[in-house]
Amino acid sequence: MEQSRVVQCSEGERSYHIFYQLCAGAPGALKEKLNLKDVSEYNYLRQSNCHSISGVDDAEQFRIVMEALDVVHISKEDQESVFSMLAAVLWLGNISFTAVDNENHAEPVVDEGGKAAVGAGSGA
Numbered sequence: 001m002e003q004s005r006v007v008q009c010s011e012g013e014r015s016y017h018i019f020y021q022l023c024a025g026a027p028g029a030l031k032e033k034l035n036l037k038d039v040s041e042y043n044y045l046r047q048s049n050c051h052s053i054s055g056v057d058d059a060e061q062f063r064i065v066m067e068a069l070d071v072v073h074i075s076k077e078d079q080e081s082v083f084s085m086l087a088a089v090l091w092l093g094n095i096s097f098t099a100v101d102n103e104n105h106a107e108p109v110v111d112e113g114g115k116a117a118v119g120a121g122s123g124a
Contacts, residue, residue, distance in 0.1 A: 009048035017061065019045055020052070022086055025062025030080070034087040044093035 009015050023039045030036070039045045052058065069079050097106035 011048055012050050013048050014050050015044055021058045021062035022083060025059035036087055042090045042093055
């Protein structure tokens with residue numbers, strides 16, 4: 001994945017389609033396991049205000065992706081690993097850091113859909 005396209009989108013553009021497809025089409029058990037939310041909950045996806053494309057069903061597109069992965073014999077375990085990594089990228093976008101002191105110590109601040117929670121401890 002091209003980093004710049006993941007972390008920054010221009011107004012009216014979407015990031016990688018798989019992010020939207022995953023959020024819209026993942027089966028309930030997978031959504032629960034990955035703690036997936038609506039695309040509007042992720043900083044990386046909500047910044048462009050383009051969450052859907054007219055005439056495109058992201059849930060159906062995700063079903064097609066899963067079917068294609070089955071056709072090329074990607075195991076369900078490997079598929080889940082890929083989807084886990086994609087979800088992790090989305091959740092990482094909701095983490096920012098605030099300065100604690102002038103010695104490069106910071107605390108993570110996690111944006112969980114508009115609710116900020118400060119993590120414990122500090123890191124360099």
